[in-house]
Amino acid sequence: xxxxxxxxxxxxxxxxxxxxxxxxxxxxxxxxxxxxxxxxxxxxxxxxxxxxxxxxxxxxxxxxxxxxxxxxxxxxxxxxxxxxxxxxxxxxxxxxxxxxxxxxxxxxxxxxxxxxxxxxxxxxxxxxxxxxxxxxxxxxxxxxxxxxxxxxxxxxxxxxxxxxxxxxxxxxxxxxxxxxxxxxxxxxxxxxxxxxxxxxxxxxxxxxxxxxxxxxxxxxxxxxxxxxxxxxxxxxxxxxxxxxxxxxxxxxxxxxxxxxxxxxxx
Amino acid sequence: xxxxxxxxxxxxxxxxxxxxxxxxxxxxxxxxxxxxxxxxxxxxxxxxxxxxxxxxxxxxxxxxxxxxxxxxxxxxxxxxxxxxxxxxxxxxxxxxxxxxxxxxxxxxxxxxxxxxxxxxxxxxxxxxxxxxxxxxxxxxxxxxxxxxxxxxxxxxxxxxxxxxxxxxxxxxxxxxxxxxxxxxxxxxxxxxxxxxxxxxxxxxxxxxxxxxxxxxxxxxxxxxxxxxxxxxxxxxxxxxxxxxxxxxxxxxxxxxxxxxxxxxxxxxxxxxxxxxxxxxxxxxxxxxxxxxxxxxxxxxxxxxxxxxxxxxxxxxxxxxxxxxxxxxxxxxxxxxx
Numbered sequence: 007x008x009x010x011x012x013x014x015x016x017x018x019x020x021x022x023x024x025x026x027x028x029x030x031x032x033x034x035x036x037x038x039x040x041x042x043x044x045x046x047x048x049x050x051x052x053x054x055x056x057x058x059x060x061x062x063x064x065x066x067x068x069x070x071x072x073x074x075x076x077x078x079x080x081x082x083x084x085x086x087x088x089x090x091x092x093x094x095x096x097x098x099x100x101x102x103x104x105x106x107x108x109x110x111x112x113x114x115x116x117x118x119x120x121x122x123x124x125x126x127x128x129x130x131x132x133x134x135x136x137x138x139x140x141x142x143x144x145x146x147x148x149x150x151x152x153x154x155x156x157x158x159x160x161x162x163x164x165x166x167x168x169x170x171x172x173x174x175x176x177x178x179x180x181x182x183x184x185x186x187x188x189x190x191x192x193x194x195x196x197x198x199x200x201x202x203x204x205x206x207x208x209x210x211x212x213x214x215x216x217x218x219x220x221x222x223x224x225x226x227x228x229x230x231x232x233x234x235x236x237x238x239x240x241x242x243x244x245x246x247x248x249x250x251x252x253x254x255x256x257x258x259x260x261x262x263x264x265x266x267x268x269x270x271x272x
Numbered sequence: 273x274x275x276x277x278x279x280x281x282x283x284x285x286x287x288x289x290x291x292x293x294x295x296x297x298x299x300x301x302x303x304x305x306x307x308x309x310x311x312x313x314x315x316x317x318x319x320x321x322x323x324x325x326x327x328x329x330x331x332x333x334x335x336x337x338x339x340x341x342x343x344x345x346x347x348x349x350x351x352x353x354x355x356x357x358x359x360x361x362x363x364x365x366x367x368x369x370x371x372x373x374x375x376x377x378x379x380x381x382x383x384x385x386x387x388x389x390x391x392x393x394x395x396x397x398x399x400x401x402x403x404x405x406x407x408x409x410x411x412x413x414x415x416x417x418x419x420x421x422x423x424x425x426x427x428x429x430x431x432x433x434x435x436x437x438x439x440x441x442x443x444x445x446x447x448x449x450x451x452x453x454x455x456x457x458x459x460x461x462x463x464x465x466x467x468x469x470x471x472x473x474x475x476x477x478x479x480x481x482x483x484x485x486x487x488x489x490x491x492x493x494x495x496x497x498x499x500x501x502x503x504x505x506x507x508x509x510x511x512x513x514x515x516x517x518x519x520x521x522x523x524x525x526x527x528x529x530x531x532x533x534x535x536x537x538x539x540x541x542x543x544x545x546x547x548x549x550x551x552x553x554x555x556x557x558x559x560x561x562x563x564x565x566x567x568x569x570x571x572x573x574x575x576x577x578x579x580x581x582x583x584x585x586x587x588x589x590x591x592x593x594x595x596x597x598x599x600x601x602x603x604x605x606x607x608x609x
């Protein structure tokens with residue numbers, strides 16, 4: 007059964023449609039990857055999924071109930087979100103930022119409990135942030151900041167996690183590590199992860215289902231085996247490529263031709 | 273947390289010492305022993321006979337209300353500074369960035385020029401307060417987008433534009449006032465000289481209400497610094513939070529301006545210093561800013577009231593001392609420690 011469902015979403019910025027009649031069902035225990043060229047509406051799609059923007063037409067159904075009918079704080083206990091832009095304006099410590107992930111669970115006029123602090127500590131270990139916990143966030147590098155933001159989203163302990171290019175500033179080891187953590191959460195705890203990817207190979211390695219978007223529409227969506235092919239990539243990204251299957255790692259790998267077409271066409 | 277509690281207790285003790293000390297100082301020097309006696313007799317309720325009645329009048333009817341008012345206004349401006357900086361995501365914002373003070377000053381100028389007095393002594397204060405709030409709503413109206421959002425940058429820009437218009441309005445009022453222009457100028461410079469117990473009580477009540485509101489929003493304030501999107505995903509409505517806190521902070525600023533005139537730099541300096549002392553977590557930042565702001569303005573007012581040879585307007589004094597000091601810490605930050 008779908009945990010998050012979108013029906014006929016339509017959204018526009020100043021008359022220009024950004025999303026046009028998008029529908030999809032997101033299930034538990036599945037890692038979703040969203041792929042598409044710049045400006046195809048991926049980030050707006052996430053904004054609508056988490057109720058930050060309201061669709062002009064269509065609806066978002068979270069656990070059988072329209073997202074409009076939820077209180078913000080109830081949504082925060084069900085959906086965590088890591089934005090692309092993670093600037094922090096004041097010199098909080100990394101630990102204070104991770105603790106903010108627990109805020110939806112702390113009632114008004116109360117302080118974080120011991121349990122909250124224990125969870126935060128556990129996540130810092132998991133994310134290898136031990137050495138950064140007392141550092142000031144504004145002094146951290148882009149990649150370190152991004153890891154702190156991801157840790158914050160994990161601390162939120164939600165069924166759904168929306169990630170907007172979570173590995174854009176990370177080195178290869180930390181990228182793999184973080185995607186592994188989310189992959190484990192999906193498989194072992196039956197969570198749902200919806201992630202916008204920049205790197206198609208990363209998506210091919212970690213996702214169960216892919217959604218290809220272009221100009222506000224879903225061009226192709228479904229299991230990797232069904233939708234990841236050279237024709238779809240050509241249509242979506244206007245590039246030529248070859249897709250290989252890597253048996254030892256049990257995943258697909260894509261090699262791209264130069265756009266100029268200097269490679270020989272087979 | 274232990275270190276924070278220690279700092280908070282220290283600052284409370286320092287504030288109490290500052291209050292007692294400034295009760296002693298003035299044209300008539302009253303020994304500390306007499307002050308303690310008076311305070312003790314008032315607290316316990318039995319008036320002992322060996323208290324000089326002149327001292328009693330000076331301490332209770334003249335100095336105490338003024339000292340309380342300056343401390344309360346200092347506390348108010350500091351916590352408003354914390355909140356304005358938190359909402360506008362700008363460590364250089366203060367209660368005056370959004371033009372609320374200009375609005376209040378414009379309101380007061382109108383009342384003074386027209387010689388309105390339908391509310392007695394509170395007419396000017398009322399006008400200052402009313403125009404301060406009207407300015408806030410104008411600024412919010414100008415900066416809200418069709419999606420119902422309210423971004424920090426828009427707020428600051430609108431605040432600057434509205435301030436500029438209102439400053440012209442104030443100049444025009446001064447021009448119209450002709451020979452009575454000094455009344456407006458003195459009002460704008462600010463003073464605690466005429467403060468009464470009633471004034472102190474009014475400021476105290478509003479300060480406590482607004483402070484409780486701010487404290488109950490400490491998580492929202494912390495989350496706002498992650499940016500609107502991330503804050504929203506953690507269960508708050510950024511626009512609603514911004515409006516509630518802006519109205520609360522403007523209310524308190526308006527009240528302060530209406531009683532004491534325009535006093536700059538306290539709302540800028542205190543949050544800045546306290547943030548480097550206890551960090552930006554608003555749960556810690558708000559209480560300590562309240563106490564240290566009270567102490568700072570109290571000391572500044574005592575300086576101009578009792579120590580300097582002639583009384584310098586408090587607004588001028590805070591700008592003259594606070595401005596260069598702020599330049600110093602700002603510069604120190606640029607070149608590192």
